[in-house]
Amino acid sequence: MPNGNKLKEYKHASGGWGSLRAVAEVLVREHATLQGSRILMRQNKPDGHMCVSCSWAKPKDPHTFEFCENGAKATAWDLTDKRVDPDFFASHTVTELETWHDHELEEAGRVTSPMRWNAETDRYEPVDWDAAFEEIGRELRAIAPAAAALYTSGRASLETAYMYQLFARMYGTNNLPDSSNMCHESTSVALTAAIGVGVGTITLDDFEKTDLMFFFGQNVGTNSPRMLHQLQDARRRGVPIITFNPIREPGLVSFVNPQSPGEMLTPGATQISTQYHQVKAGGDLAAITGLCKALLEADTLSVGEGRGSLLDRDFIDRHTVGFQAFAQFVRRTDWAEIERESGLARAALEGAAAAYARANAVIAHFGMGLTQHRTGVENVRMVTNLLLLRGNIGKPGAGPSPVRGHSNVQGQRTVGITEKPELAPLDKLAAQYAFEPPREKGLDTVGMCRGIMDGDIRAVMQLGGNLVRSVPDRYAFEPAWRKLRLTVGITTKLNRSHLVHGAVSYILPCLSRIESDVRPHGPQAVSIEDSTGCMHGSRGSATPAGPDLRSEQQIVAGIARATLGEDTAVPWTDWENDYALIRDAIAETYPDIFHDFNARMWTPGGFHRPLPARDRQWKTKSGKAEFLAPESLCEDPDMQAMDATTLRLFTLRSDDQFNTTIYSLDDRFRGIKGTRMVVLMNPMDIDRLGLAAGQHVCLEAVADDGVERRVNGLEVVAFDLPAGCVAGYFPECNPLVPLWHHARESHVPAVKSIPVRIVEANPAYADPPIE
Secondary structure (H helix, E strand, O other): OOOOOOOOOOOOOEEHHHHHHHHHHHHHHOOOHHHHHHHHOOEOOOOOEOOOOOOOOOOOOOOOOOOOHHHHHHHHHHHOOOEEOHHHHHHOOHHHHOOOOHHHHHHOOEEOOOEEEEOOOOEEEEOOHHHHHHHHHHHHHOOOHHHEEEEEOOOOOHHHHHHHHHHHHHHOOOOOOEHHHHOOHHHHHHHHHHHOOOOOOOOHHHHHOOOEEEEEOOOHHHHOOOHHHHHHHHHHOOOOEEEEOOOOOHHHOEEEOOOOHHHHOOOOOEEOOOEEEOOOOOOHHHHHHHHHHHHHHHHHHHHHOOOOOOOOHHHHHHHEEOHHHHHHHHHHOOHHHHHHHHOOOHHHHHHHHHHHHHOOOEEEEEOHHHHOOOOHHHHHHHHHHHHHHOOOOOOOOOEEEEOOOOOOHHHHHHOOOOOOHHHOOHHHHHHHHOOOOOOOOOOOHHHHHHHHHHOOOOEEEEEOOOHHHHOOOHHHHHHHHOOOOEEEEEEOEOOHHHHOOOOEEEEEEEOOOOEOOEEOOEEOOEEEEOOOOEEEEEOOOEOOOOOOOEOHHHHHHHHHHHHHOOOOOOOHHHHHHOHHHHHHHHHHHOHHHHOOHHHHOOOOOOEEOOOHHHHOOOOOOOOOEEOOOOOOOOOOOOOOOOOOOOEEEEEEOOOOEEOOEEOOOOEHHHOEOOOOOEEEEOHHHHHHOOOOOOOEEEEEEOOOOOOOOEEEEEEEEEOOOOOOEEEEEOOOOHHHOOOOOEOOOOOOEOOOOEEEEEEEOOOOOOOOOOO
16 A cells, blocks of 8 residues: 555656556457457558557557557557456356456456356356357337437447447437546537537647647546657647646656657656646646636737737638637736635746747647546636637648547547437438437436436446446445346447446447457458547457457347348348448448548548638638637536535546556556555645544535435545645546436546545445445
8 A cells, every 4th residue: 555655756757668668568468469469560551450458549650669558558458368258157156256356347357258146156158159149139129218228338340339329229219328438528519619510620640740738637547558759749838738637647747758769778757747737636727727718818919019910910810700809808817816726826827828928839738637527628718718719720730639538439439429410311211211319419428327317217238338337426336236127239349347237138249359350251441530630440360369269240130130120221230241231331321521422532641521610610600710708717607515625526537547447446547456446635624624644534525415425434544736736536436426326517626626525434335345
């Protein structure tokens, strides 16, 4: 266990020997050294496989080692020689497996056979694929389609996602919650309203043309480490990088390229951030307002002194609406409020604004530190406002850059995974497949959780994912999940959602994207979309983990046939045998994006989807880019009954973690080993509250809904973060998040600013075991 008094700050740069050691360790631990080394050389390469981890862009001229530490871990995780086979399940009841730590469950290895839970033995037992499909179809037909939810993880390919949404709509529901609902839905809502497209507008080429970059709430060192190559190149050209983040993350401080012998053998490192502002959790809206205010004040002074405007007045006049109302909001917001809400000094914000005023082309990168707030949509709109003031959208080297965390989370939305019928081409699908799609709005992830807890949802299929662990209000959610009639998990590894199960429960093991997929028409390939809107082909080459595995496409087709019958206009059997036919169908549905799909999918660097905002064509209600003035700078207007003991908790991930997948219990960058049950605190708060580093405490959510939410047994660790803020790991702290505590327009759980109090640890608190 860590001890706050002995905690050693990680003083090394990101990358470097630490990264190489971590890659070597995971390959050895998963017994994947030889095959893993060979497979990694094909990762993110043309005609190779696209990483199953993050969705950062894939260059047309890749490095020899075009993978990062986290990507290598994800690959080793899938290539492990450990197996969760029928003998494993025969040796362990589900009740016993529920006592295992989440890390132990996935560390057990790859699931190799389809399994069905037997209530009499409390074990998962082998089942024939066709029998599994038949019963799942029978169960789905027995309930109203509105009582089923079909969840999608970001690992699914474009082909699988297209099949999945088509099956859901032919079955009769738009209940298509997905991992976007948990992270970047705030981006999709905000950017669509502001600039007419719900994704970022930059490409890798823009890194070579930018004059300055902002980072807001995005930890590049653990969430998208391959981006560090582009950042390092930009810094060598003298491009400033200004970061706003509550914690000083090593990846945003300095970097040593582990692929450069010269850098590895010398003590130097590339400084990444030229300014680093430790904004208060929930203070981003105020901080960016401060940047805008400083810019407007400097503009007034510059114009008054005859030096011209610092704003792009021509762009504002020709391409935007709402500037005057926004400017009035900024001008009447006083600096005292900005400093109080952001936790930053006026001088610091003015310094960042001055650098922005000097730059001609600016990129603003942001992640879940911006989107997972009650004001998540307003946060992204404020970033857009900042860019619009100087015309930094629709020109080379500039634009918003939302960094998506999961491999194809952006792409699955592109091909129809959405609960919002207005975002899906329903008329086109109706004509293409001779059926009438449902027109009612479906459930997003929060809506699905509420439906499960209210008893309205009876069946849940998960195409990847681990909902029991990833959603808010876990201690209320798990008992409700157990009351479901049907739970189906399409997966590569065992996780908590398979053990906390419904009355009828199946685990259906699928191939990893890394593995060779040979069908009657020969070896198959799939495709994904990266964070910059480029589509890439992906061809697996690893030996499959077992002969009984099926591809995601086969599994979706099998369930669809069993549920809908054979008399449909969809050639499910042809599709599961030849994925090129699925791509032809996608191209027919979305010709503007996917025309000549099969011919273009192997384009080095991918082919780019049309983004009208890059050409300053605004597909908004007004026909122009739209400024928006927020209602206030307050992060959480619904929860103002605070006192001096209330702290703002934000959740984070370790460097040895990907979403709910935990590779180990260590966090190298934060000096924590062997545990995740910690609460990071500012030393002044530790003293002010009469605590001591190393003390075990309980976190208690502050809410007025009458529900007790606690996480017990957390060790206090002194750490460099803003006063009044504390940090803990996701998903361990999820029980503290009320289901209703989400972004107001996008419903993204607001896990980056949770009001909590610290109370005395108490063994009587009967928390479910998590470590």
